[in-house]
Structures are given as structure tokens and as C-alpha cells.
Amino acid sequence: MLNNRRVCSLLLYLICFTLAANAQDRRAALDLYERGRQRYAKGDMDGAIADLTQAIVLFSLPQTSLRRHAQDWSRESGGGASNFDQIKLLDPLAAGAYSDRALARHAQGDIEGALADCEMAISINPGLAEPYNNRGAIRWEKGDLDGAFADYDRVIAIDPRDGQGYNNRANVRVDKGDLEGALSDFAKAIALTPRSAMIYCNRAHARQKKGDTKGALADFDRAIEIDHRFADGYTGRALARYDSHDLDGAISDLSRVIELEPRSGRAYASRGLVRLQQGHEAEAEQDFEICVKLDPNLRPKLEQSIQAIKEAHAPKR
Secondary structure (H helix, E strand, C coil), X not given: CHHHHHHHHHHHHHHHHHHHCCHHHHHHHHHHHHHHHHHHHCCCHHHHHHHHHHHHHHHHHHHHHHHHHHHHHHHHCCCCCCCHHHCCCCCCHHHHHHHHHHHHHHHCCCHHHHHHHHHHHHHHCCCCHHHHHHHHHHHHHCCCHHHHHHHHHHXXXXXCCCHHHHHHHHXXXXXXXXXXXXXXXXXXXXXXXXXXXXXXXXXXXXXXXXXXXXXXXXXXXXXXXXXXXXXXXXXXXXXXXXXXXCHHHHHHHHHHHHHHCCCCHHHHHHHHHHHHHCCCHHHXXXXXXXXXXXXXXXXXXXXXXXXXXXXXXXXXX
């Protein structure tokens, strides 16, 4: 009976302490959390990581403080240290801070650090979709298609109206060769997020892989209609037009890509190759020169492509 009273007293103490303590620290943590997110959005990854790390520390203070006070209370009352190391009372917002720090770490190339942050976020709040989305993206990038698929499945289970979750799972299905399943997921994603140019663009690529060039062109058209500055949409449509033997249309789209992204060596290379196929060698050479100047690493592949086109157009003996 005495032990039960001691446990109840301890629980009451912890609850009262939790309600009364660290309000100021939590306010500071929220401010740092928001500033970290803003810095990430502006491309300041170092600043974002610094702010989010401080926010995580402040969000964690209640756990550290409660454990220390509980251990002191237990010793003073003759109960020993007990199992207070098992106390975990992290602020649920810490999960969001870990998840956002994972994005910043990933942007800096710290893949393992990003994965560790995703794991922490999930352990704190397994009902939060964002860290599963982030971990799925990292796993997909590493080639772990089954792991990525499982994470996106979990995102959809948490929020069946998450259009991005369906889009991401569809992309994994494409890489796994399940084009029918991918198109089904893309359709759900578009129904939930009808103004996403990226999702239309992704479905267009899946339709191209399936041999549906007409359907791909329609999706690229829709993506560009939604966002007329969406370079990926023009790039994809240029390829689809090329496959349809619409070389003028392909050049028009690639020229638009260059307007939007004037430092894209790949866009200059692609336009130059199409011009070479048309027999416009002087214009093609100008594009190739700019391409190599912008991105010297493209030279070997570019030279191979140029040689292949010239051989294909050489007079047969």
C-alpha cells in the first residue's frame, strides 16, 4: 500500500512539475524551430541545422530535468534510483525538429545523419507522416526500393489524403517496373493534388516508359499549363516531342529551358544534338561549346552522342 502511495505521489509530482516547468524554454525552442525552418527554405543549411539543433536541446530539457528530479526524489525518500532512466517525456514537437534537420543534413550530403534524425523523429512520434516521407526519399536515393516503398505505404496509412505520398510511392513503383501500379498511384495523387505540375510531369515519364507518348505529351502540357516556369516540364516535353519526330517542337522547348535555367549545360547539349540531327551544324557547335564551358564533365558523353549522330547520318557506301 505504501509503495502504491509513493508511486502515486511521484506521478502527481511529475505531472505538476511538467505543467509548471520549462515554459520559457519551450517558447524559445518554438522560436528556434521556426527560424530554422525559414533558414532551410532560404538555402541556409548551416543556420538551419544550428537552430534546429538548439530547438531539439530545448525540447529535450523536460525529459532531462524530470529524470534528474525523479531520481533525487526517490533517493531522498529511500526508494533508490529505481528505473527513472526509462522516463521519456520529449516534447512531441521535437519530432518535427528532427525531421526538418534531416532535410538540412541531407541537403549537405550527410545521408547517415539525415537517416538518424528520421529514426529519432519516428521514435518520438510514430504517427507523424513527414519523417517517413523523408526517410523514404533517402532510402529511394540509396536504391533501397523496398524500404522506400514501406515508408511511403506508412505515409498513406497515416494520411490517406496525402497526395505526395501516392506520388512518391508511384515513383518507387516505376523504378520497380510496376508501371500499372505507378499509374494508379499517380491518378490518386492527381485527384488529391490537382495543381501539382511535378506530379503530372512524373506521370508523363511513366507513360513514356509504357510507350504512351500521346498521354505523356498531354501530361507535360498540363504541367506547363499549371506552371509556365516549370523547367522539368519543358525538358520532358522536348524529349517526348523528339520521340514523336517533332524536332522543331523539341528545340522550342529546350530553348525555353535555357531561358529558365541559363546555366544548364545539359539543356545546351540536348538542343545542340537536336540541331545536329537537323543538319544545323554551326548552331549545334555553338551549343556544344557553351555546354562544355558550363559543365566540362559532360564532354565525354556529349562527344559519344555527337559521333553516334554523325555515323547515323553518314552516306552509306
